[in-house]
Amino acid sequence: MASSQSENPNTEGDSAKALIYSYSNRTWRAFLDLLPSRDLSLLAKISNLYPQGLTAGFRKRRSGLPLLLYPNALHSSPVAAEASRIFVILEDIRAHTLSNLHKIHKSLAFWQARAVETDYQKVWFMVFNRGPRAFIYESFQIIRKLATYGHPFQSITHSAVDTISLKIAILTTLQRCLATFLAQVYLEVNKFGELLIADPDKSLLPLLAAIDNLFCKLEASISHPSEIYNLNNDSLSMGSGNSCALLFEKLPNMEHVETHWTDTEIRDSTSLIHQNLQRLDSYLSFMLSSCQKPNRMTLYWLRYTCGAVGLSACSFWVLRHSSLMGSSDIDNWIRTAKESTTAFWEEHVELPLISIRDELFETFRKRHKGVMEMEEVQLTANSLHRMLLAFSEQTKGQKLPENLTDQEMMEIVMSRYEKEVMHPLQNLIGGELARAMLIQIQKLKLDLETAMLELDQILKANEINFAVLAALPAFFISIILLYLVRTWVLQDKGEEGRGRVARIRRRLLLVEVEEWIMQFQVSTEQGMEEDAAWIFGMMIYSLDLLCKAVEKNAKETHEWPRLRQDIIKLMKTEVQIDHKLAVISRMGRMYDCLLPYSKQR
Numbered sequence: 001m002a003s004s005q006s007e008n009p010n011t012e013g014d015s016a017k018a019l020i021y022s023y024s025n026r027t028w029r030a031f032l033d034l035l036p037s038r039d040l041s042l043l044a045k046i047s048n049l050y051p052q053g054l055t056a057g058f059r060k061r062r063s064g065l066p067l068l069l070y071p072n073a074l075h076s077s078p079v080a081a082e083a084s085r086i087f088v089i090l091e092d093i094r095a096h097t098l099s100n101l102h103k104i105h106k107s108l109a110f111w112q113a114r115a116v117e118t119d120y121q122k123v124w125f126m127v128f129n130r131g132p133r134a135f136i137y138e139s140f141q142i143i144r145k146l147a148t149y150g151h152p153f154q155s156i157t158h159s160a161v162d163t164i165s166l167k168i169a170i171l172t173t174l175q176r177c178l179a180t181f182l183a184q185v186y187l188e189v190n191k192f193g194e195l196l197i198a199d200p201d202k203s204l205l206p207l208l209a210a211i212d213n214l215f216c217k218l219e220a221s222i223s224h225p226s227e228i229y230n231l232n233n234d235s236l237s238m239g240s241g242n243s244c245a246l247l248f249e250k251l252p253n254m255e256h257v258e259t260h261w262t263d264t265e266i267r268d269s270t271s272l273i274h275q276n277l278q279r280l281d282s283y284l285s286f287m288l289s290s291c292q293k294p295n296r297m298t299l300y301w302l303r304y305t306c307g308a309v310g311l312s313a314c315s316f317w318v319l320r321h322s323s324l325m326g327s328s329d330i331d332n333w334i335r336t337a338k339e340s341t342t343a344f345w346e347e348h349v350e351l352p353l354i355s356i357r358d359e360l361f362e363t364f365r366k367r368h369k370g371v372m373e374m375e376e377v378q379l380t381a382n383s384l385h386r387m388l389l390a391f392s393e394q395t396k397g398q399k400l401p402e403n404l405t406d407q408e409m410m411e412i413v414m415s416r417y418e419k420e421v422m423h424p425l426q427n428l429i430g431g432e433l434a435r436a437m438l439i440q441i442q443k444l445k446l447d448l449e450t451a452m453l454e455l456d457q458i459l460k461a462n463e464i465n466f467a468v469l470a471a472l473p474a475f476f477i478s479i480i481l482l483y484l485v486r487t488w489v490l491q492d493k494g495e496e497g498r499g500r501v502a503r504i505r506r507r508l509l510l511v512e513v514e515e516w517i518m519q520f521q522v523s524t525e526q527g528m529e530e531d532a533a534w535i536f537g538m539m540i541y542s543l544d545l546l547c548k549a550v551e552k553n554a555k556e557t558h559e560w561p562r563l564r565q566d567i568i569k570l571m572k573t574e575v576q577i578d579h580k581l582a583v584i585s586r587m588g589r590m591y592d593c594l595l596p597y598s599k600q601r
Contacts, residue, residue, distance in 0.1 A: 065544035065571065067094060067189050086207060089270050089277075090189060093211075096277055097182045100284045101175065101541050103292060108171040110293040115164050122160040123153055131298045132305075167291045174287060177222045179537030180530070184214050186540055190573065208269050212251040215276050219248050222283075246283045248276040344474075352471035377449045381406075384442045388413060391439060395432070413439050495549030500597040502549075509546040510594060513570065514584045516542055521577045536573075543567055553593035563591055 067090055114125060127138045138156060145152035192207040223246060249272050252265075297304065321329040388409035393400055395416050400409075417436040495505040516539035523532035547567050554560035566583050569575055588594055 065094075065098075065540060065547045065567065067091065067186070086204065086270065089211075089273050090185070092274065092277055093185055094182075096281055097178055097185070098541060098544050100281065101178050101182065101537075102545075103284075103288060104171050104175045104178065105541070107288065107292040108168065108175060111164050111167045111171065111291075114160075115168060119153075119157045122164075123156050126156050126160045126163075128302050129299050130294065131301055135302075170287065170291050174222070174284065175538075176534045177218060178284075179534040179541065180221065181214060181218045181537070182540055183533050183537035184217070185211075186536075186571070187573065188214065204266070208251060208266075208273070211273055215248045215273070215280075216250070218280070219246055222246055246279070248279060348471055348474040352467040352474075355467035355470075374453065377446070377453055380442070380446045380449055384439070384446050385409075387439050387442060391416075391432070391435060410443065495545070496552055498553065503593075503595070503597040506546070506549050506594055507588065507596065509542060509549060510584060510588055513539060513542045513546060514581065517570070517577060517580050517584070540571060543571055550591070550593045554591065557592045559591050559593065563587070563593075 067087075114122065117125070127135055127142075141155070142152040145155060188207070188210045192203055192210065251269050251272060318330065319325060321327045323331060385406055388406055389400065389404075392404075392409045392412045395412060413436055416432060417440070420432055420436060495502055495509065516535055520532055520535045520539060523529075523535055547564070550563060551560060554563045566587055569583055570580050
């Protein structure tokens with residue numbers, strides 16, 4: 001009995017936990033049924049409604065790393081039309097493969113960055129950076145784990161690690177397969193390029209056969225890894241009855257490639273290759289639908305939601321104070337802002353500019369006024385000189401020399417004034433005291449006029465400075481606006497910009513190309529042909545990015561023809577590795593678009 005009683009609490013606890021799990025699962029499933037489900041096959045069904053050649057016709061062709069086959073040399077050949085069609089197909093293969101590689105590379109870099117984050121950052125990403133559906137699901141899981149005395153954050157961390165590792169494995173496999181396919185395409189084009197121009201009748205069909213063989217190899221390589229198919233049902237589910245295998249159409253009569261094909265057969269073969277290319281794009285789009293980097297709306301949905309709520313609240317507040325609700329607050333604020341703007345414009349822009357204009361264009365009028373003021377001062381000085389001369393001659397009783405200065409005569413006046421002051425009342429009536437005082441008043445008047453003239457000259461000389469000081473607020477605001485406009489117009493725009501960040505990215509691309517070349521050399525020397533193939537493909541991808549990044553700036557400095565030749569030289573397999581490394585070193589030292597950023601530019 002004792003043992004049975006001791007076991008009852010555990011039994012009751014287990015049943016309670018099971019009951020909680022049961023009700024929570026039912027509640028969660030009922031809630032998920034209310035949300036719109038994401039059917040990955042829907043996009044594929046919609047895309048199948050459109051013709052396969054429609055997207056290729058409207059695809060914008062971007063310049064990049066060229067093929068070692070130029071269509072201008074094919075116009076003189078007897079099968080110029082067929083050869084040109086082959087060139088278009090090869091260009092489509094190159095463009096589509098590089099575009100898919102770029103998508104895979106961006107997504108792979110994103111998930112690799114998530115893999116090295118801390119556990120807290122991984123939990124934050126799983127909860128807040130995967131959209132509202134994941135937020136509700138993870139929040140529900142956290143609440144359920146807390147209710148059952150579990151460890152929700154540790155469980156979310158493990159789930160994040162598994163998810164990120166799976167996506168990295170899939171993207172790495174896809175990147176390796178596509179890079180190998182791209183390398184094989186470039187090698188085949190390099191092998192058949194000169195033969196196609198020299199003898200197109202015999203080389204066109206083997207080139208078609210080689211391209212078909214490359215698609216077969218890609219099908220086998222991309223179907224072999226287990227990471228692509230051993231996926232969770234939540235990540236890669238296409239619905240019941242659908243298969244996610246990649247199957248290409250085979251070209252007919254591949255065992256008789258030496259025979260002559262008709263124009264219709266060549267046209268059908270190129271069309272079949274184009275269909276295979278479209279199948280590859282569709283397959284990769286489906287695979288990337290669950291592994292690619294989330295878009296900005298998914299990553300920052302919480303910020304956008306808060307911003308939308310704040311904007312809605314602000315709009316409601318504005319509506320409440322608008323005339324639509326019978327309020328004149330907004331009209332009053334607009335009128336006050338208009339008056340403040342007008343006052344600021346008149347005080348700090350219009351009046352200072354008018355003052356500067358008057359100072360610059362009315363110099364003659366101010367100069368004439370200054371001359372008149374100087375003449376008045378000179379008249380006062382002449383009157384004082386005559387008064388001093390008459391007083392000094394009368395005091396001395398003799399005619400004074402003409403070179404006697406006003407200061408010396410003033411000393412005679414002051415000495416006489418000191419004697420007269422000893423008997424002020426007597427000398428005020430019958431002496432020279434009053435006359436000496438009048439001379440001093442005249443001297444004081446001259447000093448005041450001279451000081452006022454100098455002060456007026458100082459103020460006039462600084463009128464432009466005062467006007468500039470008054471216009472400084474408007475000047476600073478204009479500088480800030482011009483800087484913001486310049487920053488917006490001349491922004492880096494990735495690797496193709498002109499700023500410091502763009503130059504750093506271009507130099508990093510050059511370093512990446514150098515690293516791939518060195519890895520290719522090591523793989524070749526060790527006899528690892530498979531590794532060397534995909535490394536060569538990644539080198540071509542990096543060269544394509546570098547080519548697109550430097551083309552615009554190199555054309556502006558007229559360096560593009562020579563730089564393009566150096567980039568093509570890095571792609572050629574017959575060029576020695578040491579020569580390629582020397583070319584990379586020269587590119588980093590000589591071309592302006594690849595030089596380090598300097599503030600003196």
